Amino acid sequence: MNTASFLLYCFIVTFTPGPTNIMILSTLKSSGTRQALRYVYGATLAFGLLLVLSAMLNTALATILPRLLPVMRVLGTLYMLYLTYKILQNGHEKDTSETTGSLRAGFLMQFLNPKVVLFTATVIPSFVLPYYTSVHSVVWAVASVTLIGSLAFASWLGFGTLFKTFLQKHDTATKLVMALLLLYATAMIWI
Template identity: 30%
Template sequence: MAILVVGYTPGPANIYALSMSIRHGKRRVLNMWLGLLVGFSTAIFILALLTHLLGTVLGSYIGYVKYLGAAYIMWLGWKIYHTSGQTKKDNRDCTFWSGFIVQMTNAKILLFDLTCFSSFVLPYSNRLFDLLVVSAMLLIAGPGANLVYVYIGTYLNHFFSKYSKQSDIVMSLALALCAIYIVLN
């Protein structure tokens, strides 16, 4: 249940996926979502491997990732606000690599994944296989939730396009709040 709550509540990758789907529609945003999927998979595989090799020692250092993630999230928020009102063809932010970077710096998911490893796996096993099984289940919380936000954005595209400036401001502020929350926690 915690996986679903953390994964499906608004966070940096979900808000970014929603914003890009509103601007670009389902066809183009699925390429960006593929970047989210690959970025999440890469990040969680690296975390699983490091957790296997270093155990709980990794937990004391992963907190530094949050500052990099918060800075990138603030940049995303500024970019959404700054490009508000531009036509779809003018905006180049909806790419595989933008999705990949969002997930690789998504401190919310990285910290949650590490918490899952240290709470649900490490007390019982340090085997890489067990960590990878939990990693596969966490795909539901990361890219699975991102895809839900993509479809919500494409479904509500007509509504949001009427109020594009206002929705861009709200998304930018939501990303800024995510970044502030990450830094303060």
């Protein structure tokens, strides 16, 4: 296995903007660090679970995933459009931080996030299983990738905390940029 390529792929995919990272920033801005941290916990748990499922079911996924992708595209698109709406409405409705910035929301987002689903479905079978099949090796790989994902989520949380005052000062522009980035991520599902 080319460890450098594996790690580079993991870091690029997890640290670049995507629906989960944008929602972490949005939750942090609207509900604070504590609520965003709950979201990060949920996202990390689901991320690790998806990696475990991928490692355990990689052969089944190879036959099921092509049939499941159209459904995931539609569900993921609808959910991401809903999140875009929530970002734009944040502050104009009742406080929704308990539902959009919760551990459960972070957990569920991962299963509807096409970027995460495709990444977790491909990283272990592509980089690890062709070279290592022992349980110990696969567990190490899953734990390593989960740690990298957790660090990515934590970095978005940390930088969001540092820039929270700036983000709140420019609330309308921040919401618009986050909504546009989420719409861009949604459009990328179909390209």
